Amino acid sequence: MSQVACALTIAGTDPSGGAGIQADLKTFQELKSYGMSVITSVVAQNTTGVGAIHHVPLDIIKEQLDSVLSDMPIDAFKTGMIANIDMMKLIAEKITSIQKPYIMDPVMVATSGDALIEEKARDYLRENLLPLTTLVTPNLSEAAFLIEEKITNIDEMKQAAVKIVDDLGAGAVLIKGGHLEGEATDVLYDGDSFHSFTVKRIPTKNTHGTGCTYSAAITAYLSQGMTLYQAVEKAKHFVTAAIKYSFPLGSGNGPTNHFALREEETVK
Ligand SMILES: Nc1ncnc2c1ncn2[C@@H]1O[C@H](COP(=O)(O)OP(=O)(O)OP(=O)(O)O)[C@@H](O)[C@H]1O
Numbered sequence: 496m497s498q499v500a501c502a503l504t505i506a507g508t509d510p511s512g513g514a515g516i517q518a519d520l521k522t523f524q525e526l527k528s529y530g531m532s533v534i535t536s537v538v539a540q541n542t543t544g545v546g547a548i549h550h551v552p553l554d555i556i557k558e559q560l561d562s563v564l565s566d567m568p569i570d571a572f573k574t575g576m577i578a579n580i581d582m583m584k585l586i587a588e589k590i591t592s593i594q595k596p597y598i599m600d601p602v603m604v605a606t607s608g609d610a611l612i613e614e615k616a617r618d619y620l621r622e623n624l625l626p627l628t629t630l631v632t633p634n635l636s637e638a639a640f641l642i643e644e645k646i647t648n649i650d651e652m653k654q655a656a657v658k659i660v661d662d663l664g665a666g667a668v669l670i671k672g673g674h675l676e677g678e679a680t681d682v683l684y685d686g687d688s689f690h691s692f693t694v695k696r697i698p699t700k701n702t703h704g705t706g707c708t709y710s711a712a713i714t715a716y717l718s719q720g721m722t723l724y725q726a727v728e729k730a731k732h733f734v735t736a737a738i739k740y741s742f743p744l745g746s747g748n749g750p751t752n753h754f755a756l757r758e759e760e761t762v763k
């Protein structure tokens with residue numbers, strides 16, 4: 496590692512600051528990794544939903560990747576929104592040279608329900624990008640899409656986890672249970688053993704960007720050399736605090752609070 500741990504995100508944007516690249520960079524900064532970003536799509540969105548999407552031209556995505564990869568150290572990286580097959584092909588080709596932990600947030604729809612990737616790109620993602628991952632972090636509906644079966648409880652989350660790693664070829668999987676009833680339980684499976692991470696559900700509608708923030712926190716901690724288990728454990732703590740201290744900003748689902756660890760310090 497260089498003087499500072501370096502983390503890269505390859506994803507779409509959120510001008511309202513709660514999700515996408517903006518959430519990733521805030522999280523990297525807050526957790527003390529040096530943050531870098533390659534933008535795939537410029538998304539006009541806020542807490543209420545998505546207005547419009549401009550896909551960055553492929554040659555400019557390539558130039559961004561080349562600029563970072565040819566000059567900067569990378570200790571871990573993540574992908575978020577990758578809207579279509581052409582972008583996925585390019586990114587798959589470029590990231591194979593990185594040889595560092597790769598965390599994929601298989602973003603498909605925003606909290607608001609708006610689609611963020613083309614339907615036919617989902618199969619490409621499963622078949623071509625998933626096998627390159629160190630960790631994939633689907634929510635319940637993304638995991639259900641990956642295995643083509645419904646998931647309605649923790650046992651089914653575990654069965655899905657085994658399929659995603661053993662059959663589909665992910666390095667490891669963290670299935671997020673934020674959309675289940677009751678406690679917020681996530682299941683980590685690394686091909687060997689299971690770990691569950693459970694917190695009491697926080698009563699809030701301000702969950703815009705939780706998935707992005709969580710996977711960015713895991714990426715930051717992995718960039719600092721932690722084991723997968725340690726990184727997920729600490730990231731779960733971070734995202735839970737970010738939800739607990741979330742901001743009631745905007746008129747839809749407000750953003751999580753990336754200063755949350757500082758809030759915890761002040762109430763100690
Ligand atoms: N109300 C809540 N209280 C506590 N933890 C929560 C709550 N909602 C979600 N989580 C946790 O937040 C993390 C993100 O999970 P979630 O399943 O919501 O992912 P996501 O669907 O990708 O995110 P988003 O809801 O932003 O689209 C997980 O650790 C989940 O358990």
Ligand SMILES: Cc1ncc(COP(=O)(O)O)c(N)n1
Nearest residue numbers: 507508515605704705706707
């Ligand atoms: C550019 C971009 N990427 C991802 C999400 C998903 O956000 P969430 O974490 O709320 O599901 C989003 N709304 N916008």
